[in-house]
Amino acid sequence: MRRPGRAVIPRSEAVVLACRVASPLTALFGLYVVLHATVTPGGGFQGGVILASGTLLIYLGEGYAGWRDAIRSHWLDALEGGGALLFALCGLVPMLTGAAFMQNILPLGTFRDLFSGGLMLVENLGVALAVTGGFTQLFLEFMEETRAADAPEEPGEESA
Numbered sequence: 001m002r003r004p005g006r007a008v009i010p011r012s013e014a015v016v017l018a019c020r021v022a023s024p025l026t027a028l029f030g031l032y033v034v035l036h037a038t039v040t041p042g043g044g045f046q047g048g049v050i051l052a053s054g055t056l057l058i059y060l061g062e063g064y065a066g067w068r069d070a071i072r073s074h075w076l077d078a079l080e081g082g083g084a085l086l087f088a089l090c091g092l093v094p095m096l097t098g099a100a101f102m103q104n105i106l107p108l109g110t111f112r113d114l115f116s117g118g119l120m121l122v123e124n125l126g127v128a129l130a131v132t133g134g135f136t137q138l139f140l141e142f143m144e145e146t147r148a149a150d151a152p153e154e155p156g157e158e159s160a
Contacts, residue, residue: 011063019061026054034128038117044124048131055136064143076137083129090123 034047059067091102099105102119109116117124 011061016061019057023054023057023061026057027051030054030128030132034124035114035121037124038120039112039114044127045131047124048128049135051128051132052135052139056139059139059143064147067143071136071140073137073140076133076140078133080130080133080137083126083131083133086126086129087123088126090119090126094119 030047030050030053032047033042033050034044037043037047055067055071058070062070094103094105095101097105102123104118104120106118106122108118115121
């Protein structure tokens with residue numbers, strides 16, 4: 001629902017095209033930042049924010065209705081919760097093997113290799129999932145709030 005007095009400005013075709021091209025490229029770059037965090041600057045949080053920014057490009061290009069078709073709240077909850085669970089398991093599974101909390105139990109690989117970080121790669125993935133889900137849910141809540149209609153109360157009705 002649209003707020004009263006808020007004009008709807010039509011989207012230009014250039015903006016739609018730019019967002020359709022930039023959104024998957026942004027998601028790809030976010031995955032790159034997450035996966036290469038053990039050998040380059042970056043990590044799960046930074047990559048997760050970049051991934052969530054890619055979802056905002058869908059909103060800018062397709063509008064609210066198109067964005068809402070692509071983004072589902074229950075999937076965002078599962079993404080955030082699953083990422084947090086994965087991160088917690090990265091600490092608890094080593095304890096089951098007799099190691100310390102968050103101690104690496106995976107092979108390290110070769111120096112400067114993508115998979116040389118051991119458990120850190122899995123931890124970064126968990127953080128990225130949680131941050132992507134959390135930030136996108138935050139964007140969703142902001143957009144839902146701006147679309148909420150301020151319905152005037154009828155005389156005699158009490159607010160709950």
